[in-house]
Amino acid sequence: MMEATARSIEPRPVAAKAPELTLVIPTLNERENIAPLLERLDLALAGTRWEVIFVDDDSKDGTPDVVREIARTDPRVRCLQRIGRRGLSTACIEGMLASAAPYVGVMDADLQHDEALLPRMLATLKHEPYDIVVGSRYTAGGGVGEWDATRAGISSLATRLSRMICKTEIADPMSGFFMLRREVFENSVRDLSGQGFKILLDILASSPDTPRLKELPFQFRTRRYGESKLDTMVAWEFGMLLADKLVGHLVPVRFALFAAIGALGVVVDLIVLWAALAAHSGFITAQTVATLVAMTSNFFLNNLFTYRDQRLKGARLLRGLVSFYVICSVGAVANVGFAAFVYSGETHILSGIAGIPWLASIAGVVVGSVWNYAVSSVFTWKAR
Numbered sequence: 001m002m003e004a005t006a007r008s009i010e011p012r013p014v015a016a017k018a019p020e021l022t023l024v025i026p027t028l029n030e031r032e033n034i035a036p037l038l039e040r041l042d043l044a045l046a047g048t049r050w051e052v053i054f055v056d057d058d059s060k061d062g063t064p065d066v067v068r069e070i071a072r073t074d075p076r077v078r079c080l081q082r083i084g085r086r087g088l089s090t091a092c093i094e095g096m097l098a099s100a101a102p103y104v105g106v107m108d109a110d111l112q113h114d115e116a117l118l119p120r121m122l123a124t125l126k127h128e129p130y131d132i133v134v135g136s137r138y139t140a141g142g143g144v145g146e147w148d149a150t151r152a153g154i155s156s157l158a159t160r161l162s163r164m165i166c167k168t169e170i171a172d173p174m175s176g177f178f179m180l181r182r183e184v185f186e187n188s189v190r191d192l193s194g195q196g197f198k199i200l201l202d203i204l205a206s207s208p209d210t211p212r213l214k215e216l217p218f219q220f221r222t223r224r225y226g227e228s229k230l231d232t233m234v235a236w237e238f239g240m241l242l243a244d245k246l247v248g249h250l251v252p253v254r255f256a257l258f259a260a261i262g263a264l265g266v267v268v269d270l271i272v273l274w275a276a277l278a279a280h281s282g283f284i285t286a287q288t289v290a291t292l293v294a295m296t297s298n299f300f301l302n303n304l305f306t307y308r309d310q311r312l313k314g315a316r317l318l319r320g321l322v323s324f325y326v327i328c329s330v331g332a333v334a335n336v337g338f339a340a341f342v343y344s345g346e347t348h349i350l351s352g353i354a355g356i357p358w359l360a361s362i363a364g365v366v367v368g369s370v371w372n373y374a375v376s377s378v379f380t381w382k383a384r
């Protein structure tokens with residue numbers, strides 16, 4: 001027995017040397033692109049010890065199966081499949097966390113990023129004093145290929161906005177193609193926002209010190225298989241990332257959104273109340289309908305915006321709605337109870353505003369909203 005234990009802690013013979021470079025490649029419905037991409041990586045990175053981690057958000061086209069099929073014969077390939085999650089940034093973060101290599105690269109699966117740049121990126125990090133090397137579309141020699149004027153215009157506006165939150169001078173902070181020393185990632189990982197599409201921007205805005213950065217030009221290629229996941233929501237997520245980096249230390253952006261939607265709910269409530277009264281409903285009926293409509297619209301708006309990354313669908317949507325009704329009803333009781341408590345002045349809490357109806361009422365609204373937010377974030381949107 002003793003002998004077995006002693007033997008088991010002896011170092012095991014190492015068959016192959018560990019990789020020095022991990023490529024993290026987020027995928028969402030990219031089945032067609034996996035094999036061609038791996039062929040290209042194999043050629044481009046000949047002579048380097050590399051591995052690739054595909055982080056897949058449960059693609060419906062069978063991408064994870066294609067990756068695992070290849071991984072059964074090629075130990076350099078791994079699949080990290082996430083269920084019930086969405087988000088490019090968090091996919092990249094989790095892929096990087098799953099790697100131990102000293103150098104980590106991030107690139108898209110759709111062959112738009114030029115793999116021929118990878119050896120130069122790696123050599124730059126190994127032999128020159130840089131922490132991050134970025135594949136740039138906006139330095140001399142780089143380009144965005146066949147983009148139309150609108151997309152090019154939006155991208156250039158977003159690039160200018162991004163520079164506001166970056167600590168480093170950079171021509172293409174929105175690039176999704178870069179490589180870094182693992183320490184740089186580890187130093188910022190706990191401060192990353194994880195919001196949205198732009199993980200490089202997130203790292204650049206979150207690093208405790210200014211990373212030494214070099215940009216290498218490349219031509220952004222046109223997608224051949226599959227389609228872009230860039231939709232109008234991406235602009236929204238980008239705004240969330242900017243907001244989080246600019247004011248997120250004051251108020252969590254998610255709560256701010258939840259509160260803003262709550263405020264909109266009050267407006268909805270009043271409009272419906274007015275319409276119902278105009279249609280000669282009794283006050284109680286009108287108020288009940290107004291409250292239900294406002295709660296329902298708040299639920300759907302929060303599901304659409306506040307919880308975009310964990311949106312409920314199908315049967316879970318219905319269950320979520322019911323739980324939201326219950327939580328908000330309790331929130332309403334808490335709201336009225338707390339407001340009455342403060343108004344009565346029977347306590348030292350907020351005794352300064354006792355007897356002032358509108359201030360006591362705001363205190364109630366704040367307590368009710370915090371309750372609704374805290375509890376629904378656990379039971380409505382995180383319940384799995």
Ligand SMILES: Nc1nc2c(ncn2[C@@H]2O[C@H](COP(=O)(O)OP(=O)(O)O)[C@@H](O)[C@H]2O)c(=O)[nH]1
Pocket residue numbers: 025026027028029030055056057086087088091107108109110112227228229230
């Ligand atoms: N895991 C994961 N990957 C994603 C998600 N959205 C996009 N991707 C992948 O991220 C890469 C870039 O997305 P793409 O749609 O090509 O963006 P575009 O190049 O800006 O049009 C591709 O490899 C996508 O498959 C997501 O929510 N989760």
Ligand SMILES: [Mg+2]
Pocket residue numbers: 108110112223228
């Ligand atoms: Mg693409």
